[in-house]
Amino acid sequence: MTVTTTGRTRVGSRPAALPAARRRPRLPFSPWHLLLVPLAALFAVPLVWLLLSSVMSNAEINRFPPALWPSRIDLGGYRYVLGNAMFPRWLLNSLIVSAVAVTSNLVFGTLGGYAFARMRFAGSRVLLVLMLATMAVPFQLTMIPTFLVMKKLGLIDTLGALIVPALVTPFAVFLLRQFFLSLPRELEEAAWIDGCSRLRVLYAIVLPLARPALATVAVLTFLTTWNDLTWPLIAINHDTQYTLQLGLTTFQGQHHTRWSAVMAGNVITVLPVLLAFLFAQKAFIRSVTSSGLKG
Amino acid sequence: MPRLPTPLTLPPDRSGPHTLRRRRRREAATAWAFISPAVLVILGLSILPVVWSLLLSFQVNDLVTPSRWVGLDNYRALRQDPNFHQAVENTVVYTVLYVPLSIAVGLALALVLNRRIRFVGLYRTLFFVPFVISATAQGVLFSFILDPEFGAANSVLHRLGISPQGFLTDPSQALLVLVAITLWSGTGLCTVIYLAALQDVQQSLVEAARLDGAGRLQLLRHVTLPALTPVSVFLLLWQTIQALQVFDLVYVTTKGGPLGSTTVIVYFIWEQAFKEFTAGYGAAAAYVLALALFVVAVLLRVVRGRERTPRTKAAAS
Numbered sequence: 001m002t003v004t005t006t007g008r009t010r011v012g013s014r015p016a017a018l019p020a021a022r023r024r025p026r027l028p029f030s031p032w033h034l035l036l037v038p039l040a041a042l043f044a045v046p047l048v049w050l051l052l053s054s055v056m057s058n059a060e061i062n063r064f065p066p067a068l069w070p071s072r073i074d075l076g077g078y079r080y081v082l083g084n085a086m087f088p089r090w091l092l093n094s095l096i097v098s099a100v101a102v103t104s105n106l107v108f109g110t111l112g113g114y115a116f117a118r119m120r121f122a123g124s125r126v127l128l129v130l131m132l133a134t135m136a137v138p139f140q141l142t143m144i145p146t147f148l149v150m151k152k153l154g155l156i157d158t159l160g161a162l163i164v165p166a167l168v169t170p171f172a173v174f175l176l177r178q179f180f181l182s183l184p185r186e187l188e189e190a191a192w193i194d195g196c197s198r199l200r201v202l203y204a205i206v207l208p209l210a211r212p213a214l215a216t217v218a219v220l221t222f223l224t225t226w227n228d229l230t231w232p233l234i235a236i237n238h239d240t241q242y243t244l245q246l247g248l249t250t251f252q253g254q255h256h257t258r259w260s261a262v263m264a265g266n267v268i269t270v271l272p273v274l275l276a277f278l279f280a281q282k283a284f285i286r287s288v289t290s291s292g293l294k295g
Numbered sequence: 296m297p298r299l300p301t302p303l304t305l306p307p308d309r310s311g312p313h314t315l316r317r318r319r320r321r322e323a324a325t326a327w328a329f330i331s332p333a334v335l336v337i338l339g340l341s342i343l344p345v346v347w348s349l350l351l352s353f354q355v356n357d358l359v360t361p362s363r364w365v366g367l368d369n370y371r372a373l374r375q376d377p378n379f380h381q382a383v384e385n386t387v388v389y390t391v392l393y394v395p396l397s398i399a400v401g402l403a404l405a406l407v408l409n410r411r412i413r414f415v416g417l418y419r420t421l422f423f424v425p426f427v428i429s430a431t432a433q434g435v436l437f438s439f440i441l442d443p444e445f446g447a448a449n450s451v452l453h454r455l456g457i458s459p460q461g462f463l464t465d466p467s468q469a470l471l472v473l474v475a476i477t478l479w480s481g482t483g484l485c486t487v488i489y490l491a492a493l494q495d496v497q498q499s500l501v502e503a504a505r506l507d508g509a510g511r512l513q514l515l516r517h518v519t520l521p522a523l524t525p526v527s528v529f530l531l532l533w534q535t536i537q538a539l540q541v542f543d544l545v546y547v548t549t550k551g552g553p554l555g556s557t558t559v560i561v562y563f564i565w566e567q568a569f570k571e572f573t574a575g576y577g578a579a580a581a582y583v584l585a586l587a588l589f590v591v592a593v594l595l596r597v598v599r600g601r602e603r604t605p606r607t608k609a610a611a612s
Contacts, residue, residue, distance in 0.1 A: 030412050039404070040421040043479065047424065049447055050436050061445055068447060112333035121323035127334060134341040138540060138588055140561050140581045144351060144568050145344035148358065165340050168333045198325050227429035229543040230561075234569055245431040249547045252435050259439055270432045277427045281420065284427065288484065289491040 050270070054078070054263040061259045077264035081251075086239060087265055090247035094226060095272075097159055097243060101166040101225040102218050108168035109217055110210070113176030114202050118188070128177075131170045139230065147234055161235035162243065166225050172217045179213035180206065216287040219280065226273055244269045351578035358574050369579035379580060381555050382563040385470060389559060390538040392474045393481070398530050400478070401485020402523075406515070408486070409493045419490065423483035430480075434547025437476050438463065463548050466556040473544060473557060481537070485530055492526040493519070525599070532595045536588055560584050 053061060057074040060067040081087045115121070116128050146165060147156070155161040183206065191201050207214070232246040242250070248269050252262050277284050352369055356362035373379050404422060408415050425433070441448050441462035449459040463469050496519060504518050520527075542561040545551060551558035551566070558566075560580065568577030 030410070032407050032410065032412055033414075036407065036412075036418055040418055043421050043425060043483070046436055046440060046479065047428075049440060053439065053447075068450060108332040108336075111329040115326040115329035119322055119326040119329070120319070121326040124326070127330065130342065131333070131337055134337055134345075136589075136592065137341055137345055138536075138581075138585050140540065140542075140564050141348050141585045142341055142344035144358075144574050144578050144581070145347035146340055147569075148347070149340065149344070151358075164336070167336045170333075170337050170341075173333050173337075198322075198329075223427060227431070229429070229431045229546065230565070233546070234565075245429055245543075248435055249431055252438065252547075259442075259445060262435060263439065266432050266435050270428055273427050273429070274424070277424065285419075285423065285487055285491075288426075289488050 050263055050266060053260060054267045056260050058258060058260050062257070074260070077258070077260035077262075080258065080261040081264045081268065085251060085261075085265070086242070086247065087244075087251075087268055089240060090242045090244045091268060093159060093242060094244040097162045097166070098222055098225045100163050102221045104167045105169060105172040105217055105221045106214055109172030109176045110202070110207065110214070112168065112173040113178075114180055114198075114206065116173065116177045117180035118185075119198070131173060135170045135174065143231065143234060150235060156235055157238050157241055159241060162225075162232055165231070166221075169221070172221065175217060176210070176213055179210055183209060212283075212286070215280075215283045216290060219276075219284055219287040222276065223273065348578045348581060351575050352582050354575040356574040356578075357572040358568070359572070362575065365575070369576050370583075372576065373579055373583065378555065378558065379563060382558045382560045385555075385557060386539060386541070386559045389470060389474055389541065390535060392471070393477050393538050394531065394534045396474075397478055397482045397534055398485050398527065401482045401530070402489050402527075404482070404486040405489035405493060406519075408490055419487060422486050425480040426483045428480060430543035431547050433476055433480055434544050437472075438548050441472065464553055466554045469549055469553060469557045473541075473548065476544060476548075477538075477541070481534070485534070488526060488530060489523065492523055496522045528595055528599045532592060535591050539584065539588060539591070 052070055054077055055073045055075065056067065056070040057076060060070060060074075116124060150156050150161045150164070153160075153164075155164060187205055188201050191205055192198070196204070227245065228243075229245045229249065232243045236242060236246060239247070239250070248262075248265050251265055255262055351362070353364060353366055354362040355365050355369075408418055412418075440446050443449060443459060443461055443464055446462075448462065452459060461468060462472050500518050500522070501514065504514050509517065540561055541559050542565065545557055545559055545562050546565075549557045551562050561584070564577045564580045564584070566577075567580060568574045
């Protein structure tokens with residue numbers, strides 16, 4: 001697995017020899033594991049249970065007390081979810097919305113961030129301050145008028161209503177601006193003097209250096225759009241336009257007795273994020289911590 | 296890497312005022328082309344709605360027919376609405392429980408993991424994984440685990456000889472259960488951020504304190520924790536904002552029930568605006584929440600400023 005590859009190099013952080021009086025009988029491992037293992041189990045158990053119950057039969061779940069371990073693997077839940085319900089459609093909707101949001105945040109975030117970092121134009125100061133101010137605006141404050149705007153645009157009940165507000169966030173613009181500011185100017189200026197256009201400079205010189213920042217924007221945009229429930233709940237009524245999150249919660253409401261199917265649907269909802277996380281764990285954790293440490 | 300042009304360090308332009316001005320103008324045009332999508336979306340769907348929301352909060356609006364101006368009536372009604380009072384109370388209880396617990400547990404875990412212990416990566420992954428899972432998926436999962444009849448939790452309690460609990464269906468437990476679920480998913484964030492910050496604590500300081508004979512607890516109190524203060528303040532702000540805005544989990548698990556025991560402010564706003572179609576009233580409640588968030592942010596900024604001044608002074612002297 002890729003998860004144990006965090007080589008941490010701390011040199012000489014411990015005194016070499018402890019006083020003999022403090023030496024206790026030695027365990028073959030650090031005593032802290034006695035605390036950490038049960039805690040880690042506590043964090044892992046709900047997810048393990050999610051996976052297990054998705055392959056149980058309904059009979060096993062509906063018994064009292066319910067079984068804690070499947071006697072055999074039953075894929076009935078998955079068959080039901082993929083055959084009868086609209087999960088494939090919802091999965092596709094979620095993929096479309098997230099893919100468009102990630103791509104457009106990368107493109108518009110880069111363009112906007114670069115202009116704010118490097119180019120001089122009238123009004124740039126005011127616009128930057130306004131943009132920063134919007135980062136502090138809670139979504140609840142804007143959701144009712146945003147609904148009315150989307151209704152005016154005729155986008156309510158379409159994926160467009162989910163995509164348009166997510167096209168570019170002030171966070172993406174600001175994060176990339178900060179990153180571009182940290183790059184040395186000389187490289188770009190040299191190319192600019194040689195007659196390269198701004199767009200070419202951006203594409204050929206700046207972007208290859210900006211990979212970590214772009215990864216952060218991609219990861220955080222994907223996480224927030226994929227996981228969002230509030231806005232789809234408001235903007236979408238018709239079940240062909242549901243995202244996975246919205247579909248899952250309505251599905252649960254309608255199939256209260258088919259827990260194995262609900263859990264199968266839940267696995268499908270969680271799996272893309274989980275896979276992305278396990279494959280790009282370093283990028284995920286770095287994204288989250290860097291946005292935290294600089295905040 | 297693309298092949299770089301030879302590094303010239305001449306000033307950009309010396310060919311006379313005319314070309315310079317033309318280049319400036321072209322530059323400004325390009326800049327506007329670059330920022331216009333961002334400006335359009337962000338201003339159109341953020342600045343405009345903020346103002347619109349304020350206007351709405353002085354109106355009666357059902358999202359369909361034209362609205363009617365009522366002045367401060369919505370705010371007056373909020374002050375007397377027992378449901379709103381309960382929503383505020385529930386949100387405060389939730390926040391006061393969740394925020395300190397998540398930060399304290401997150402810090403404790405980070406301190407333990409920061410010792411040179413094996414499998415740090417594996418533990419960190421396990422603590423952090425729930426964070427990437429959507430509130431919806433968490434809600435559906437825990438509705439099942441905590442289902443009074445079919446849930447695994449009561450099944451385990453039964454085996455231990457403890458009587459079955461109502462969990463999310465019990466008005467006296469539901470809010471606490473929601474706090475527990477959020478702790479499960481939100482503590483890992485604090486751990487990961489603290490762990491990263493601990494790497495930046497100056498080892499020379501730690502060594503110096505050790506040489507001076509500081510014990511483990513003194514080291515923690517006088518060296519490590521002060522060094523972590525900026526991160527702690529950030530987490531306090533971040534977790535408080537998240538907690539005051541909780542909605543998805545409540546919608547999926549309890550829909551504000553049982554008996555309104557988990558109706559939080561955002562759920563109240565959503566209900567007023569999109570279920571009862573009293574959007575003006577909802578907007579007024581949203582403004583009250585936004586004001587609360589603003590106050591929290593300003594308070595923490597003040598605290599942070601005060602924290603920062605003595606340290607820079609100490610560094611300068």
